[in-house]
Amino acid sequence: MGIQFKEVSFQYPGWGKQFFEALKDISLTINDKDEFIALVGETGSGKSTLAQHMNALIFPTSGTVEINGVPITAKRNKKIKYNSIRQQIGLVFQFPEYQLFEETVEKDIMFGPKNFRVPEEEAREMAKKALNMVGLSDKYLTRNPFNLSGGEKKRVSIAGILAMNPKILILDEPTSGLDPAGKKLLMNLFKSIQKETGKTIIIITHDMDLVYEYTNRVLVLNEGMLEFDGTPDYLFHRHDIDKWHLDYPATISVLRSINDKFHYNLDIYQKTIDAAVSTIAKAVQS
Amino acid sequence: MKNVIIGQYIPGSSFFYHIDPRTKIIAVVVLMVATFLLETIWQVLIGFGIALILIIAGRVPIRKIVKGLKPLYVLLLFTLVFQIAFNRVGTIVLDATMQISPFSILFMIAATIIWRLLASFKKFSLLLFFAYLVGLFFIMKNLAFSPLWTTWQLTIYDQGLIMSGFVIIRLLIIITLSTVLTLTTKPTELTQGLESLLRPLKAIGLNSEDFALIISISLRYIPTILDEANKIMNAQASRGADFAEGRLKDKVVQVISLLVPMFIIAFKRSEELADAMESRNFVPGKPRTRIHDLKFNYRDLITTVITVLCLAGSILVKVL
Known part of the structure; x- marks a missing residue:
């Protein structure tokens, strides 16, 4: 099971016969277990469009997306319950403003479960659990979501999707607009969710440090084409990733320039700052 | 929502695009007045012909205009039915006894099913609809057999047909004219033209600027807000608020889940816009210069002449 893309193309309509081709002939398979995937690429490369295909919010212009065995094609099929697909695949949008609407945080998080016919009490329980999962205490349950800070709104919006208990969790730039501490907290949260439940998590991000440190698979999109599909290690060992408008993680860039300037021969492929620091410390001591 | 053509500018470079918006607005208003002065079906047919010639000469895509008419089909159809059913002037064209029986009702249901099936192919839908109407007529007239439940009399007078043609063509001309105006004029130009035309009203307290x-x-933000609405809909749909499926009770909550973020985002956006305008020294009510000044050229002269000729023509046929 999971998500399979088979030669998927997608075009946004434009004036007359012109259209914008957002995705070109994409084929890939995503398992619904034990994957932590980063979807990267420059702005306008089709990342969000690809993510929206994964829970059938938009349909491919050609090709098939198979979501947990249900084929999604260009035509809306009346036999398919698209809604149940969206329960299995949770998609968190980039801006929490687009989804918060209730007067309390609790009610807002309960909106998703209740749409999927979860009984009131159970939904309440799920809301509480989801809120704690994103690192907010119970006293937030009665707060008004519009009076929260940007980071708190973001976490509430993620809790709103988590409460639906999806098999695969997709997050569109979950760390944008967050302070470094909040960023770390969220990424660690995703990591622990992934470890504990074995859910596949897909994040769209521009932050290569996070990609390198946390994920175990990277999809690179460039101008609507899937250019790379593999481990972050393999990706950052390449020397031509700037042709896809990507950067190297800070650890790699720093260690590489230390190597160049001081003619060391350090192992530059360190995933975390701590690992990089200890590599440098070792070199300095010896 | 993509069918709504009023207010949709299509980039182009033909004659109409280079006319001063003020000339265009006045010309369209005058031509509408001229259309309402016409009294017989032949006159409106000629008017329609002139409108068609102008569209072709201006290379306005006719397909786009037809598409823009779509929301008005119901109105046009209503006019047709109303005029044919209730106009009792002139000579009788058709006088038929309509019979209703279990058989004819069965046949009518069958015809409806066939019509809907064929209509799903989406070609010649208007033609199909007329074929369907003719079919219904034929069934009620000839295929009733016994037992008869009731009968009614369908009487069509020639004036009814002529009047419905007249009203429909007149509507078509007016819609075509206004569509041509909005298709070939940028919304910004249109408002600039309106502003310029309404300036004399400052004397009675209406500030046209x-x-x-x-x-x-408002016009500038229509696409933005539509885009935003789409995003909100997607965000809520991914939380299970499917606007296509689902029960009515749920739909109420779902609509609220769409409206609340819409309002909040719109208010926030307007505040940001106000700040952005003020930070670029916009002061309400102070006179401003423009990048594009409106200028009168030979095209406006030609337009004016043609418009005046049309108006004079329709006044002439009314008086004579």
Whole structure:
């Protein structure tokens, strides 16, 4: 099971016969277990469009997306319950403003479960659990979501999707607009969710440090084409990733320039700052 | 929502695009008045012919105009039915006894099913509809057999047909004219033209500049807000609020889940816009210069001449 893309193309309509081709002939398979995937690429490369295909919010212009065995094609099929697909695949949008609407945080998080016919009490329980999962205490349950800070709104919006208990969790730039501490907290949260439940998590991000440190698979999109599909290690060992408008993680860039300037021969492929620091410390001591 | 053509500018470079918006607005208003002066079906047919020639000469895509008429099909159809059913002037064209029986009702249901099936192919839908109407007529007239439940009399007078043709063509001309105006004029130009035309009203307290600013900002934000609405819909759909499936009770909550973020985002956006305008030294009510000044050229002269000729023509046929 999971998500399979088979030669998927997608075009946004434009004036007359012109259209914008957002995705070109994409084929890939995503398992619904034990994957932590980063979807990267420059702005306008089709990342969000690809993510929206994964829970059938938009349909491919050609090709098939198979979501947990249900084929999604260009035509809306009346036999398919698209809604149940969206329960299995949770998609968190980039801006929490687009989804918060209730007067309390609790009610807002309960909106998703209740749409999927979860009984009131159970939904309440799920809301509480989801809120704690994103690192907010119970006293937030009665707060008004519009009076929260940007980071708190973001976490509430993620809790709103988590409460639906999806098999695969997709997050569109979950760390944008967050302070470094909040960023770390969220990424660690995703990591622990992934470890504990074995859910596949897909994040769209521009932050290569996070990609390198946390994920175990990277999809690179460039101008609507899937250019790379593999481990972050393999990706950052390449020397031509700037042709896809990507950067190297800070650890790699720093260690590489230390190597160049001081003619060391350090192992530059360190995933975390701590690992990089200890590599440098070792070199300095010896 | 993509069918709504009023207010949709299509980039192009033909004659109509280079006319001063003020000339265009006045010309369209005058031509509409001229259309209403016409009294017989032949006159409106000629008017329609002139409108068609102008469209072809201006290379306005006719397909786009037809598409823009779509929301008005119901109105046109209603006019047709109303005129044919209730106009009792002139000579009788058709006088038939309509019979209703279990058989004819069965046949009518069958015809409806066939019509809907064929209509799903989406070609010649209007033609199909007329074929369906003719079919219904034929069934009620000839295929009733016994037992008869009731009968009614369908009487069509020639004036009914002529009047419905007249009203429909007149509507078509007016819609075509206004569509051509909006297709070939940028919304910003349109408001600039309106502002310029309404300036004399300052004497009675209506500030046309504020008015034009309000309109142009509203127009500018229609696509943005539609886009935003789409995003909100997607965000809520991914939380299970499917606007296509689902029960009525749920739909109420779902609509609220769409409206609340819409309002909040719209308010936030307007505050940001106000700040952005002020930070670029916009002061309400102060005179402003423009990048594009409206200028009168030979095309406006030609337009004016043609418009005046049309008006004079329709006044002439009315008086004579």
